[in-house]
Amino acid sequence: xxxxxxxxxxxxxxxxxxxxxxxxxxxxxxxxxxxxxxxxxxxxxxxxxxxxxxxxxxxxxxxxxxxxxxxxxxxxxxxxxxxxxxxxxxxxxxxxxxxxxxxxxxxxxxxxxxxxxxxxxxxxxxxxxxxxxxxxxxxx
Numbered sequence: 019x020x021x022x023x024x025x026x027x028x029x030x031x032x033x034x035x036x037x038x039x040x041x042x043x044x045x046x047x048x049x050x051x052x053x054x055x056x057x058x059x060x061x062x063x064x065x066x067x068x069x070x071x072x073x074x075x076x077x078x079x080x081x082x083x084x085x086x087x088x089x090x091x092x093x094x095x096x097x098x099x100x101x102x103x104x105x106x107x108x109x110x111x112x113x114x115x116x117x118x119x120x121x122x123x124x125x126x127x128x129x130x131x132x133x134x135x136x137x138x139x140x141x142x143x144x145x146x147x148x149x150x151x152x153x154x155x156x157x158x
Contacts, residue, residue: 022154024102024156026059027121031095043090048126049082052114055100056130059112063102065152073148074137081131087124095119104158108145109133 030051038044060066070077090096095114103111109131116126134142134149145153152158 024063024158025099026055026062027097027099028055028058029095030054030098032090032092034092037092041091041096043092045086048084048116048128051096051098051116052082052100052112052128052130055098055114056112057116059102063156065110069148070134073146074084075134075146076137077132077134077144078128080109080131080133083129085127087126088118102158103129104115104153106145108142108149110149138158147152147154 032043036043036047038117043130057067060069066075067077095118097119099115099117101113101115105111112129114128114130116128117124117151134146136142
């Protein structure tokens with residue numbers, strides 16, 4: 019059986035305060051857009067930051083890769099696509115594609131990995147019950 023694909027897409031319009039001196043989206047702001055994408059993904063698919071927290075965990079980013087493909091400027095509307103990457107391990111993995119709405123140009127490709135840390139600061143090496151249940155409920 020094929021694993022279902024879990025993807026969320028949000029729109030982000032680039033504001034004046036997000037561009038640098040040469041009028042391009044400052045490279046560090048892309049990380050914020052990925053965060054917005056993960057947050058929207060979690061809200062849509064029942065894996066929000068608060069649900070993770072309420073189950074006794076934090077999920078810090080431990081690995082983040084960004085590949086800048088093209089530039090974006092003030093006023094551009096970007097589509098941030100966030101896709102869950104299935105894994106059997108005790109972690110969350112996502113792939114991202116950011117495209118410009120007006121012409122479909124790929125602006126950025128990225129991936130991230132998050133591990134689980136208990137509220138007392140201990141890394142969780144086994145899949146937390148809430149994540150196992152979420153995966154089972156979604157046939158992952």
